[in-house]
Amino acid sequence: MDYLEKILNARVYDVAIETPLEPAPNLSARIGNRILFKREDMQPVFSFKLRGAYNKMARLTPAQRKRGVICASAGNHAQGVALSAKKLGCRAVIVMPTTTPAIKVNAVKSRGGEAVLAGDSYDEAYAHAKELEKKQGLTFVHPYDDPDVIAGQGTIGMEILRQHPDPVEAVFVAIGGGGLAAGVAAYIKRVRPEIKVIGVETFDADAMARSIKAGRRVRLDSVGLFADGTAVKYVGEETFRLCKTLLDDIVLVDTDALCAAIKDVFEDTRSILEPSGALAIAGAKAYAAQKRLKDKTLIAIASGANTNFDRLRFVAERAEVGEQREALLAVTIPEKPGSFRRFCNLIGKRAITEFNYRYADDHQAHVFAGVQVANREEGLRLVETLRRHGLEALDLTDNEMAKLHIRHLVGGHAPGITDELIYRFEFPERPGALMNFLDQMSGGWNISLFHYRNHGADYGRVLVGMQVPRAGMKDFKAFLKNLGYDYWEESGNPAYRLFLG
Numbered sequence: 427m428d429y430l431e432k433i434l435n436a437r438v439y440d441v442a443i444e445t446p447l448e449p450a451p452n453l454s455a456r457i458g459n460r461i462l463f464k465r466e467d468m469q470p471v472f473s474f475k476l477r478g479a480y481n482k483m484a485r486l487t488p489a490q491r492k493r494g495v496i497c498a499s500a501g502n503h504a505q506g507v508a509l510s511a512k513k514l515g516c517r518a519v520i521v522m523p524t525t526t527p528a529i530k531v532n533a534v535k536s537r538g539g540e541a542v543l544a545g546d547s548y549d550e551a552y553a554h555a556k557e558l559e560k561k562q563g564l565t566f567v568h569p570y571d572d573p574d575v576i577a578g579q580g581t582i583g584m585e586i587l588r589q590h591p592d593p594v595e596a597v598f599v600a601i602g603g604g605g606l607a608a609g610v611a612a613y614i615k616r617v618r619p620e621i622k623v624i625g626v627e628t629f630d631a632d633a634m635a636r637s638i639k640a641g642r643r644v645r646l647d648s649v650g651l652f653a654d655g656t657a658v659k660y661v662g663e664e665t666f667r668l669c670k671t672l673l674d675d676i677v678l679v680d681t682d683a684l685c686a687a688i689k690d691v692f693e694d695t696r697s698i699l700e701p702s703g704a705l706a707i708a709g710a711k712a713y714a715a716q717k718r719l720k721d722k723t724l725i726a727i728a729s730g731a732n733t734n735f736d737r738l739r740f741v742a743e744r745a746e747v748g749e750q751r752e753a754l755l756a757v758t759i760p761e762k763p764g765s766f767r768r769f770c771n772l773i774g775k776r777a778i779t780e781f782n783y784r785y786a787d788d789h790q791a792h793v794f795a796g797v798q799v800a801n802r803e804e805g806l807r808l809v810e811t812l813r814r815h816g817l818e819a820l821d822l823t824d825n826e827m828a829k830l831h832i833r834h835l836v837g838g839h840a841p842g843i844t845d846e847l848i849y850r851f852e853f854p855e856r857p858g859a860l861m862n863f864l865d866q867m868s869g870g871w872n873i874s875l876f877h878y879r880n881h882g883a884d885y886g887r888v889l890v891g892m893q894v895p896r897a898g899m900k901d902f903k904a905f906l907k908n909l910g911y912d913y914w915e916e917s918g919n920p921a922y923r924l925f926l927g
Contacts, residue, residue, distance in 0.1 A: 486516075758924070
């Protein structure tokens with residue numbers, strides 16, 4: 427299949443626009459390379475998905491258009507299909523999970539799509555869509571594993587090379603199912619093969635990276651949902667074939683790096699990307715640091731901006747840590763006059779972003795503090811400075827429990843608590859998930875600590891203390907196994923032992 431020909435002949439501009447390639451001066455200065463953003467967040471549906479959906483649907487026969495199309499999606503693909511159908515004058519059925527936020531359901535309806543809610547997950551919605559496809563004779567529009575969809579996304583690569591004929595070190599592309607990466611790489615590697623095409627995934631949704639390493643498609647058991655637009659368990663067959671041949675590398679980033687990238691884009695453009703939309707920017711930063719690049723031109727595709735407003739509080743909370751401009755510290759100070767002043771003197775002129783203090787006993791007190799630093803190395807040096815001056819100090823910057831829970835819980839030790847186990851749980855944020863968790867807990871285990879906070883994300887996080895006698899450990903292990911949620915034991919976490927244990 428000649429993808430160059432397919433991309434050159436793709437029909438996308440009836441509905442899509444040629445998006446600008448914009449410089450990012452602030453980010454460029456900070457990392458010592460010239461960064462350009464390909465602004466796909468400026469499309470009419472605020473993401474690149476419109477290109478592939480319309481190219482696929484514009485090539486349907488008159489009979490197929492008359493019967494209509496169907497897709498399964500809770501996000502950007504759904505809106506792309508709905509708007510394309512409106513332009514082409516055909517019916518569009520969009521099957522979405524019942525947990526889909528109302529803002530996304532309404533967005534589909536406003537563009538003329540028929541929103542059908544079915545199942546609690548994408549897989550269940552997909553299965554229902556395939557049933558409707560057969561029953562009603564509809565044409566299924568796949569979000570990524572279709573040559574016409576891939577070719578439509580490939581027009582982004584065509585625009586990049588036309589807009590920037592000068593030398594380019596690398597183009598960074600987010601990977602979910604692989605349609606965008608496959609299309610962009612198919613064009614660039616035929617026209618300018620010296621330009622690297624780098625895919626970017628999150629550590630907790632790295633299906634393409636694992637598949638390429640294994641030489642076959644690997645299905646993930648679970649995926650992280652913060653970057654929901656790329657939370658794909660099983661990449662496409664055609665996209666895998668193209669990506670394993672054409673991509674030069676795949677970079678993995680974490681949630682904090684995504685939050686920092688969202689902030690980077692905001693500072694340069696005053697636009698707010700969704701987590702998946704900022705994935706390529708986070709990857710470009712990580713790759714430049716890993717390869718120690720200087721004075722190179724790096725292009726990152728800002729792929730989407732459909733995010734829920736309440737998610738921004740989580741982004742803001744984690745962005746400074748992701749940019750390594752905030753250090754989180756636990757410091758033990760003597761419980762005597764002047765200790766607090768001495769601690770502040772050692773912090774110096776650095777801004778304190780957070781400060782939690784709790785009396786521990788007559789001899790010492792524990793302080794949980796956030797401190798602004800220039801980089802990760804400065805935070806580590808600060809810890810060493812505190813230790814040299816006789817203060818016990820722990821760096822909690824990479825301690826997930828501290829970042830998610832302890833900073834909101836600092837309140838002192840609970841006397842008389844025995845047999846306490848501390849576990850951190852993560853589960854999909856859908857109606858009934860918290861009650862399901864509580865229902866499965868044995869009535870014989872006393873809850874000694876419970877912290878749940880809505881972080882504006884698509885999954886919930888709970889920190890639980892339970893008093894489990896040694897004789898009940900077998901039942902407790904069975905509970906953990908049958909629960910079906912990700913969990914981590916935190917009983918030995920130093921943040922817990924200092925502030926809550």
